[in-house]
Amino acid sequence: MSERPPGPLAVLESRIKNLLIEQASLADRLARSQEREQEERGKLLCRFLEVADLAGTYAAEREGDPSPAARYLQELERLVARILAEAGVHEVPGPGHPADPRYHRVVEAVPGAGRPAGTILKEYRKAYLWNGALLREGQVVVSDDGNGG
Incomplete structure (x- = not known):
């Protein structure tokens, strides 16, 4: 068959x-x-x-x-x-705003800067978002309250 x-x-x-x-x-x-x-x-x-x-x-x-x-x-x-x-690229807020560990790498902390701890004093490199996602990490100097925070 x-x-x-x-x-x-x-x-x-x-x-x-x-x-x-x-x-x-x-x-x-x-x-x-x-x-x-x-x-x-x-x-x-x-x-x-x-x-x-x-x-x-x-x-x-x-x-x-x-x-x-x-x-x-x-x-x-x-x-x-x-x-x-x-x-679709936008700056992450910098000097005068709090550093955000999602967007910023703290490269220096300055004690006694007269600002709340963690406030960005200077940007060595700006942080940017692209369509809401991190495109480039910022490198920042922040204020420190003298207690490491």
Whole structure:
């Protein structure tokens, strides 16, 4: 007795199973590709933060200077800030605000600074969020009440 060829329903069922397997594989590859792309975007934004840091430093150094170069630096700083904001990047509050261990690494504590303990006095590096997640950790100097806290 010879085996009968599969009927149309069995062929269709087999084809659907194969298509579902292929679809799952494509979805997995797409998810991995999107994760890599997101990671690369984050790296690029971190590099761009270096430009923001330089622009901010140079603009602050020339504050009050009416020269065209100083105005250019201030405009550059505003442009960089706008581009970052449009990309979903925002600064974490810095000096005058409490340090947040989720976003800041304390590199120095200054006793007797006249501020509540843990208040950010200075930023060596600003902390940034990207779409609500930490993009770059800040490095800060905080006030200390003299008791290590």
